[in-house]
Amino acid sequence: MSKLSDEDYRSIPLNATLALAALVVIIAGMKVGADLLVPLLLAVFIVVVCTSPVQWLHRCGLSRRMSALITLLVLVGFISLIGLLVVNSFSTFVEALPDIETRLYEHYWDLLNALASHGLAIDPDQLSSMFAMEENGSWVATLLGEIGSLFMQGSIVALLVIFMLFETLNFRDKVSRALENPAPSLERFSEFSLTLKRYLAVKTVISLATGVLVWLSCLLVGVEFPLLWGVLAFALNFIPNIGSALAAIPPVLLLLVSQDGGVLQALLLASAYLVINFILGNLIEPRVMGQALGLSTFVAFLSLVVWGWIFGAAGMLLSVVLTMTLKIALDSHPQTRWIAHLLGPGKQRNVQMRRPGDARRPPWKRGEWAKREESDA
Numbered sequence: 001m002s003k004l005s006d007e008d009y010r011s012i013p014l015n016a017t018l019a020l021a022a023l024v025v026i027i028a029g030m031k032v033g034a035d036l037l038v039p040l041l042l043a044v045f046i047v048v049v050c051t052s053p054v055q056w057l058h059r060c061g062l063s064r065r066m067s068a069l070i071t072l073l074v075l076v077g078f079i080s081l082i083g084l085l086v087v088n089s090f091s092t093f094v095e096a097l098p099d100i101e102t103r104l105y106e107h108y109w110d111l112l113n114a115l116a117s118h119g120l121a122i123d124p125d126q127l128s129s130m131f132a133m134e135e136n137g138s139w140v141a142t143l144l145g146e147i148g149s150l151f152m153q154g155s156i157v158a159l160l161v162i163f164m165l166f167e168t169l170n171f172r173d174k175v176s177r178a179l180e181n182p183a184p185s186l187e188r189f190s191e192f193s194l195t196l197k198r199y200l201a202v203k204t205v206i207s208l209a210t211g212v213l214v215w216l217s218c219l220l221v222g223v224e225f226p227l228l229w230g231v232l233a234f235a236l237n238f239i240p241n242i243g244s245a246l247a248a249i250p251p252v253l254l255l256l257v258s259q260d261g262g263v264l265q266a267l268l269l270a271s272a273y274l275v276i277n278f279i280l281g282n283l284i285e286p287r288v289m290g291q292a293l294g295l296s297t298f299v300a301f302l303s304l305v306v307w308g309w310i311f312g313a314a315g316m317l318l319s320v321v322l323t324m325t326l327k328i329a330l331d332s333h334p335q336t337r338w339i340a341h342l343l344g345p346g347k348q349r350n351v352q353m354r355r356p357g358d359a360r361r362p363p364w365k366r367g368e369w370a371k372r373e374e375s376d377a
Helices: 002-032 034-059 066-116 124-131 133-178 182-221 226-236 244-256 263-289 298-311 313-317 319-331 334-343 356-360 368-376
Strands: none
Touching: 002 034, 034 066, 034 133, 034 182, 034 298, 034 313, 066 133, 066 226, 066 244, 124 226, 133 368, 182 226, 182 244, 182 263, 182 319, 244 263, 244 319, 298 313, 298 319, 313 319, 319 334
């Protein structure tokens, strides 16, 4: 027995090296295939969120296909309405952009003159190049190209969502026929999917509430294009730590240089952003999700850097969602649960976490997972 343990001890460096090499290969493959993986991941997360209303409609008496069709129609109608409003607001913003740029240019020179009057001289050549009027044609072409690429990516994501949502209707039957003993795999997958749906639903609702409150705040303060800033706040709320700050910069800066605004209005809008994100992000979201669905601050920031490097801007938006998906998958298996605990905030040591399916189980069956984990260990 001791000889076997010695052999296992000697194999630890080799296994660690092989695991590290496999991780490097996987990350390199994801970075190379980012153009394919990003639409696929977006579609998967949208489908996961859409499965809850599909199941609710099915429990109300509709067939699964009719439930999926109604969910898709509602989703398409909602996205189309928001898209039309955003496109209209964005086109107005593009038309007003030259005037905004001129005002920024004037404030820029006023700032340089004020600094020079206090003895701090700054060479304006490099900074003023970003305001050069002859560059307008290049950034407009780049912007139109990005919009066209975004439209193509959105079309691909929409088609993937449609096919994947109908494919999930028979997923359990396919797994049952493919595996000899499908019960353990299906139960673990059900626990994983329930936890993931709960996280995605809560995160989406919190981000939507953030966008609505930001939109109302912009309306009350009087900043231009409030709907555009509300949608921007909704999207950037998925980015940890710095997303809310990035969403506040354009409207606050616009209000600061606008003719109807000023320093007081800009400070008021910045305070509104701060209060909204503090209440929703630091008070409500942790209470709704619980510590079991949390990440440590270091892991959240590290995920922002890593996924942003792999997938670009889309990776930054999906960084927490991807890391939480990985954590939930690791937590669903006893042998990898220790890694999930390392990714968490570390505040649930003495708290017995209840599985998502426990709420719908009889009280005498809610301890089955704990007993099964002890027997597996």
